[in-house]
Amino acid sequence: MRQGHWRDRAAAWRTAQHAAESLGHLTAQAITNRFLADTDTLLGDYASADAGYARALRLYSEADDPTGQGDTLCNLAVLCDRQGDQRRALAHAEEALERYQVAGHRRGQAQALNTIGWYHTMLGNYAEALECCERALALLIEFGDLYGQAAAWDSLGYVHHHTGQHARAAECYEKAIELCRSVSLTDRYAEADVLTRLGDTQHAAGRRDAARQAWQTALGILTDLHHPQAEQVRAKLDPAELTR
Numbered sequence: 001m002r003q004g005h006w007r008d009r010a011a012a013w014r015t016a017q018h019a020a021e022s023l024g025h026l027t028a029q030a031i032t033n034r035f036l037a038d039t040d041t042l043l044g045d046y047a048s049a050d051a052g053y054a055r056a057l058r059l060y061s062e063a064d065d066p067t068g069q070g071d072t073l074c075n076l077a078v079l080c081d082r083q084g085d086q087r088r089a090l091a092h093a094e095e096a097l098e099r100y101q102v103a104g105h106r107r108g109q110a111q112a113l114n115t116i117g118w119y120h121t122m123l124g125n126y127a128e129a130l131e132c133c134e135r136a137l138a139l140l141i142e143f144g145d146l147y148g149q150a151a152a153w154d155s156l157g158y159v160h161h162h163t164g165q166h167a168r169a170a171e172c173y174e175k176a177i178e179l180c181r182s183v184s185l186t187d188r189y190a191e192a193d194v195l196t197r198l199g200d201t202q203h204a205a206g207r208r209d210a211a212r213q214a215w216q217t218a219l220g221i222l223t224d225l226h227h228p229q230a231e232q233v234r235a236k237l238d239p240a241e242l243t244r
Contacts, residue, residue: 010036030065037051037075090120107148157198215233
């Protein structure tokens with residue numbers, strides 16, 4: 001997953017799905033449907049992802065597993081975001097928080113709070129976004145969840161960027177990148193994603209050389225991953241765009 005070998009990931013989860021179905025194990029079937037749908041989202045097959053998440057939600061419900069429902073709703077929020085529907089994404093994230101609260105799953109609550117904060121930022125609700133992301137980060141530090149902390153720092157950078165606090169945004173993004181590069185994570189796609197936003201912040205602050213460096217590093221990673229997002233980053237490096 002973190003190295004970007006998503007087609008291999010899909011093949012592995014498909015094998016697991018066949019095993020889960022042969023066993024008739026509801027939770028195992030739900031998990032495999034959810035992770036296959038997550039992989040479909042990464043690969044851009046949104047129709048297949050939507051169908052997979054619907055199956056996962058049904059199976060988690062039959063298994064009486066509110067934590068699994070929360071996980072799936074968080075994934076659905078990402079899918080809606082990819083399709084440009086941030087209001088629906090926020091609604092899914094808020095429902096996920098409710099499911100985690102029912103289950104008493106505090107780590108899930110932290111992740112959902114960060115997701116809620118992210119979509120509040122996208123919708124222009126900056127005060128709500130900052131509160132949610134700061135609450136999430138505090139919990140994730142308490143749990144020692146480095147992956148979650150990287151995501152929370154990224155979200156905080158996104159909030160500060162949109163409120164014009166570019167220096168603070170860059171600091172948050174740097175913390176996220178440091179975590180993504182750590183031995184325990186080594187998440188190349190997440191690193192490229194944050195680097196792209198760091199470049200946006202540096203560009204907005206008038207630091208064009210720093211922006212170029214961040215975007216070039218992101219482009220190298222995305223090219224290695226054969227990710228279509230590489231073209232979007234390459235466009236940012238166009239001299240005409242850099243001088244705007």
